[in-house]
Amino acid sequence: MSSSIGIGVIGMGWMGTVHSRSYNQIKPRFPESRVFPQLVICADDVAARADEAKESLGFSRSTTDWQDVIRDPDVDVVNITAPNFLHLDMVRQAAATGKHIFCEKPVGRSPQETAAIVQTARDAGVLTWVGYNYRWAPVVQHARQLIADGKLGRITHYRGRFFAGYASHPEGVLSWRFQREAAGSGSLGDLMSHVTDMAHMLAGPIKRVIGNQATFITERPTPQPGAGTHFSVGTDGPKEPVTNEDYASALVQFENGAHGTFEVCRVIQGPKCQMAFEIHGTEGAIHWDFERMNELQVFTTDGTHDGYTTIQSSPAHPGHIHFNPGPAVGLGYDDLKVIEVYHFLQSIANGKQGKPGFAEALAVGNVLAAIVRSWASERWEKIID
């Protein structure tokens, strides 16, 4: 038997609208779902954004005060898609009312805030979810299964990267992402969080890291308050300093003996959204790149091919059939968010914490904390759980 669950969304920028559209897609895409979301209330401190979201996405109410979402008796799930500096306070208040929480990565501004958030939700006993959406590409889930089935043998090498061009224009405006006070870290929290979660899912826990960082574009145009996105390009106005890193990297050693590298950058020229991994084992290898998200490159030493084979996303791979009945009729970014929201809702229906929840965000935070420590110590740093 299915039931209805009330959703409140806070922060109606890029992610708030994507999450809301995803909740609206559950009924048509996953008719077997045991819970169906109702969009109850959305909040944004920019009134026009809240009003527009209400009209276009079908919320019953909108507000400029995010605490209205938490207080609303019809809201069962608080969906946090606001800038990072608000995550801690919002989770604290949502958890205090016993509501389930979906918080976007990086879950707070720093690993310390992530840990505080995780503890708060644990103490309250609420179910949680985190937006590590790249996990949900059907061929990535296929890769996970191939590795779990031992098709690559023992994992020896792992290279994870997220090369994004969203900030590569030197006149790209100084949105909250570039300000330590609002975002916390830069590419580390924004992009390395995805790379680390993916590596955890595919290759398991990490033992130690040594990292590096750089800021290539040191000042950016002041944005117009309440207008534009972090993709906006400024004009001739004043500039302010960028206060967190554009680039972060790490040498990585896994608990299972694999070695590798993580590298992320938000200002690189060439790649646009290259969230990618290359994994090698004693009996094969796998490559995946979000820029070609419906393709997986697989090589095995079983003698069938002396080279990589391209596997196209197909109904045989987890999630694909909910979007298209045919092979190589590909999915897109927003579809990964629909799959993600579906899994979150099933965890609520089952009353059982699913993955990735706040525990996975804490595991990521522990790796990011070790990378930050290594920036200062200039030595290998162990992951401290």
Ligand SMILES: NC(=O)c1ccc[n+]([C@@H]2O[C@H](COP(=O)([O-])OP(=O)(O)OC[C@H]3O[C@@H](n4cnc5c(N)ncnc54)[C@H](O)[C@@H]3O)[C@@H](O)[C@H]2O)c1
């Ligand atoms: N999983 C992913 O792939 C992914 C992608 C992008 C962003 N994110 C995460 O999602 C979150 C939001 O990012 P975004 O790109 O949507 O940012 P955004 O700037 O597009 O949207 C943030 C929204 O929050 C609103 N806001 C700010 N202060 C508020 C307040 N006090 N009350 C209510 N609303 C407020 C802003 O007006 C804006 O509309 C961040 O934590 C980010 O790291 C995740």
